[in-house]
Amino acid sequence: MADRDWRDRVVSATESLLTWRNRRRSTRREKQKQKNQIVDWIEAFVWAACVVLLINQYLLQAYQIPSGSMIDTLLEQDRIFVNKLVYGPELLPGLFKMPGFAEPQRNEVVIFENPSYIGRGTAFNILQRVIYMITLSMVDIDRDEFGQPRAHFLIKRAVGVDHDRFRARDGVIEILPRGESSWMTEAEFQQLAGIEYRLRRIVDPLDYPLFSEAGREIALQDLSLSTDGNALRRLQGFSFPDSYHIDTVRTGTLYAAQPHNRRLAARNAVFERGWYIPENRMLLLGDNRDNSRDGRHFGPVHSNRVLGRAMFKYWPIARIGRIL
16 A cells, blocks of 8 residues: 555656646747747847857957968968967956966967057957957957057967077077077077977068168267268168167167166167066067067066967968967
8 A cells, every 4th residue: 555655656746747847848938939039039149159258268269360470370360269278368358367277388379468559448458359259350349540450469479488588680589598608599599499480581681781770870860960861761672671670779879879878778788688588477579570579679578468379270271270
């Protein structure tokens, strides 16, 4: 008798559960029929956008290459995915960077906040980044007065790390690594460190005497001294003069004329002795060395500003592949 009562209770509970499930499904179907198709489409879009936003914010972000500064590694308009989890994603776009699993390393291609970027306020920055991520980098509302996207983020290669020194001589990067006593060219350092990456040079080394003369002419003009301006006129025929080299010569010329100017003294010392890269900072340079505004202009970048590691290209289809 007890077994029969137990079986009856099990059957009754099962029937109640099945009835409840059927009633719930029927109610859901009725609500779905009554729902406006436009509202239904909007809900689906919002859910999809939230999923894309979460993935882009914390895992992988789509990014479009804005310039030719990384040719031939990356071409302008290439679309890539960036690993944001490895270095620690931001809790909110532009705010509260969380710890990552690793620190940025030498030779990695990374995306980072442009040190020269001037924001338009926290609310606008968050809105811009949300739209940029949801649309997989296809829509960027942060544009200048000419309608061109402003460079909020840059992508470069980590060439120097903390405690290195670097300088440029006639467009060639020289590195003094930690523990070494003599400077070496970037190519020599690559062999020493066992790393390899391709560099693109546009400027002919034979043109550097002209760039030096142009730098001196600019310095003389700054000092209100007369000059024939011949070098500056010839310089107009160059598409990519080495502005860093020209500024180096200009600063050195001004410092020679004004040795008590502290600002000039400090800047000239950097050009002569090289940049020192402090702890938790790195030197980020474009592989297209003669057409890249990078660490030679804005100095070493703090690792907290590095947002992710470039992983692979996904568009155009012919260029799909890893980024090395």
